[in-house]
Amino acid sequence: MAVNHLTYQGRFVDAPQCGQSNNGTDYANFRLAWNKRFRERETKCFLDCKAFSGTAQFIQRNMNQKGMEIIVEGELNTEEWTTQEGQKRSKIVLIVNSVHFCGKRDGGSTGE
Numbered sequence: 001m002a003v004n005h006l007t008y009q010g011r012f013v014d015a016p017q018c019g020q021s022n023n024g025t026d027y028a029n030f031r032l033a034w035n036k037r038f039r040e041r042e043t044k045c046f047l048d049c050k051a052f053s054g055t056a057q058f059i060q061r062n063m064n065q066k067g068m069e070i071i072v073e074g075e076l077n078t079e080e081w082t083t084q085e086g087q088k089r090s091k092i093v094l095i096v097n098s099v100h101f102c103g104k105r106d107g108g109s110t111g112e
Contacts (some may be wrong), residue, residue, distance in 0.1 A: 032047045
């Protein structure tokens, strides 16, 4: 059995897109960004995330601002689809199980 549990700290690229699916399940889709530095080189990283049910409701009520810093925990999942041209595509998405406040709630810098 493989362990698939990840914890990331980052900032919302945009405000989360929240709604309800056709079967009534709440969802929140968002993208996290963080920087990685090695010596004088900086790399920007991005991760697509999806939360459902109570976690999605919590994000919608409390974490709905671009730039807000959060910590997410969840597991990676691969989404696959076929384009209209018939090409197969895939991407890695974090299915979020829990979220935590980090830094200032207004999305501002913590000064670090």
